Amino acid sequence: MPDTILRVGRFDPAEFAARYAAPLFLLLLIAVFTALEPRFAHPLNVFNILRQVSISGLVAIGMTFVILTKGIDLSVGSLLALSGLVGAYVAKGGLDDRFALGGAATAANPLFLVVLAALAAGMLGGAVQGLAITRLKVPPFVVTLGGLTAFRGAALLFSGGGPISGFSADYAWWGQGRIGMVPVPVVIFLGAALIAHFVLTYTVFGKHVYATGGNERAADLNGVPTRRVVFITYVISGFACGLAGFLLSARLNSAEAVAGSGLELTVIAAVVIGGTSLFGGVGSIVGTVIGALLLGVLTNGLVLLNVSSFIQQIVIGITLVAAVTLDQFAVRRRQAQ
16 A cells, blocks of 8 residues: 555656646746846737737647547648638628728628638638548548648639738727737637637537547447547637638738748647647647747747747747657656556
8 A cells, every 4th residue: 555655646757747848848938038138028028929829829729629639730821811811801892902901991791790701711621621531531631731732722712812901990900909908819819718628628528529539449439429529620620710810810901822821830839839649638728828828938039039030940840849759758658657
């Protein structure tokens, strides 16, 4: 009995690092950048970081559901661009008034139709990929890699290769406005994170997501509708892309086919750095939020220190590899115990 207690209470550095590396590294980065550059801790810069993180963070929330089921979605950047363009098209009522600015920018359709159109485009894209994965049994990597190219091509075709710019004030408020001191996209991001955390932690669907990623065959034998669960996770990812596409177009006052280029790397990095395992079944929304904040703080701090953008990419890439290496090491430790 005493041996059991000692074994249970023994401190495991590898397990501790795998669980708390992201928040500890985030706190370390904040301390270092604050010491090196006093402007970093200024409230305006803090809200700037949160605003920058909110778009990729929203997409990362959807990606968390997918990766928890041992899937991947490489199409998120392209689907974000397509969804934003669809919403902008509805807002303008076509492409004839696509470049109107200032007072000439009027809303052809109510804002709720714009949001619904962007969300519908994202969810439809996610549903198509989910069906290909669950019904046709095509690997998620292949399906979403194809989606990355197909959705980007659809965005270019839909917009004729050009942007749709200049929206009404109520449209732009969703990307540029504030509630008190907090930017609207940040409020939406944090609200979405709370909802997603509740779904994964306290609902039957959330338990099914973890069960499917942990051992899909065992979950299926125990009555979990694994195909439906996987399908829904890709729809959720598409929903997140649609919402983020709308918010990004509102923030930039422009929707473009090139929006979100390379976003998939940032989003996957945020999810994995936040502790969600690429092997499925392990992870949380809280970790994803921390991972997104970590990348935002890292990028912002390096910019304030005038570090080359090329070096920034190297640092982020190394951070991602280190996170995956730590994850694999932790998985092997759990299997050995």
